Amino acid sequence: MLNSLIYNRLYTWYEINHRILPWRETEDPYFIWLSEIILQQTRVAQGMEYYLRFIARWPKVEDLAAADEAEVLREWQGLGYYSRARNLHKASQMIVSSQKSQVESGEQSAYSFPKTFDEIRALPGIGDYTAGAIASFAYNLPYPAMDGNVYRVVARLLDIDEPFDTTAGKKRFHKEIELLLDRANPRLFNSAIMEFGALYCTPVLGDACETCPLNEICLGHLHNTAELLPVRKPRPKVRDRWFTYHIYVQVKKENEAYTLIQRRENPKDIWYHLYEFPYEEHADEPTTEMTNAQSPMTHIVHVLSHQKIHARFIVHRVQKMPEIPGTMLIRWDDLDDYALSRLTLRALDTMRSILPR
Numbered sequence: 001m002l003n004s005l006i007y008n009r010l011y012t013w014y015e016i017n018h019r020i021l022p023w024r025e026t027e028d029p030y031f032i033w034l035s036e037i038i039l040q041q042t043r044v045a046q047g048m049e050y051y052l053r054f055i056a057r058w059p060k061v062e063d064l065a066a067a068d069e070a071e072v073l074r075e076w077q078g079l080g081y082y083s084r085a086r087n088l089h090k091a092s093q094m095i096v097s098s099q100k101s102q103v104e105s106g107e108q109s110a111y112s113f114p115k116t117f118d119e120i121r122a123l124p125g126i127g128d129y130t131a132g133a134i135a136s137f138a139y140n141l142p143y144p145a146m147d148g149n150v151y152r153v154v155a156r157l158l159d160i161d162e163p164f165d166t167t168a169g170k171k172r173f174h175k176e177i178e179l180l181l182d183r184a185n186p187r188l189f190n191s192a193i194m195e196f197g198a199l200y201c202t203p204v205l206g207d208a209c210e211t212c213p214l215n216e217i218c219l220g221h222l223h224n225t226a227e228l229l230p231v232r233k234p235r236p237k238v239r240d241r242w243f244t245y246h247i248y249v250q251v252k253k254e255n256e257a258y259t260l261i262q263r264r265e266n267p268k269d270i271w272y273h274l275y276e277f278p279y280e281e282h283a284d285e286p287t288t289e290m291t292n293a294q295s296p297m298t299h300i301v302h303v304l305s306h307q308k309i310h311a312r313f314i315v316h317r318v319q320k321m322p323e324i325p326g327t328m329l330i331r332w333d334d335l336d337d338y339a340l341s342r343l344t345l346r347a348l349d350t351m352r353s354i355l356p357r
């Protein structure tokens with residue numbers, strides 16, 4: 001009874017207010033998957049551009065599987081959290097290799113995206129939320145899709161002050177959303193509650209509750225706790241790291257400039273397989289004597305979810321390139337062909353007036 005009331009009010013609101021988003025206008029699971037991975041930790045406006053580029057360049061899962069990882073990372077450049085791109089690529093290859101023999105023998109006419117929640121959930125880079133989103137949006141299967149917006153709406157509707165990001169909290173919220181889910185219309189339910197959280201029941205409420213279609217039954221509103229919800233567990237301490245990057249510039253004849261770059265090779269560290277200028281990491285904040293005062297330099301503080309990178313970029317104009325193991329010599333103009341870390345892009349932008357064009 002209460003659920004039917006929530007569905008009626010929510011769907012009416014959704015009908016009038018929802019945004020037209022290309023990934024909500026399709027039932028193609030591959031497109032929905034791309035959009036969901038791109039939109040993790042990314043705003044819709046920024047993600048849209050990447051989504052359109054990805055589907056234009058790799059319109060089918062087998063196209064993405066056939067791409068080089070470097071190309072995928074290059075296309076992902078600027079979005080951050082590069083493990084998402086690597087997993088996307090790896091998952092596409094797993095899908096293709098598991099169906100290759102059936103497609104080649106003609107037993108199956110084309111490659112297809114997995115169709116059950118468990119098969120989708122088993123792909124790299126896919127957690128419960130993304131599996132639920134693909135299963136419901138593409139196949140209308142009755143699985144919830146709990147993103148941050150949905151946690152907020154559920155916490156407020158039911159006045160839950162337990163942190164939603166602990167194991168026990170996740171279990172509790174999952175149980176509640178299972179009870180709330182509209183099993184007859186999971187696609188519509190998930191779309192509507194997510195959009196309602198994204199556009200209406202937002203972190204800062206203002207006077208939204210006064211005219212909210214759910215205010216008569218929203219316990220957070222009735223108990224005056226809505227603005228305090230949802231509750232998170234205390235954040236882990238952010239780790240400070242200090243890097244000194246060296247931008248070597250060698251200008252050869254006809255004004256052709258060269259530089260050295262290297263690829264990050266530690267899969268457990270940040271920016272795995274992205275390219276940067278050679279650097280050293282310091283155990284502590286470096287002293288100023290470590291810098292050659294004659295060289296142009298810039299400082300950038302780059303904040304990631306659990307790390308704060310304090311970076312210094314020093315430009316060295318050289319006649320002869322130093323020999324640094326693990327680096328490669330490239331033409332300056334070819335820098336664009338490599339997937340560079342966001343920090344490197346920021347440095348190039350900040351120092352553009354003193355770097356080759």
Ligand code: SF4
Nearest residue numbers: 201209212218221226
């Ligand atoms: S009444 Fe307020 S807190 Fe409750 S669902 Fe509506 S906007 Fe959110």
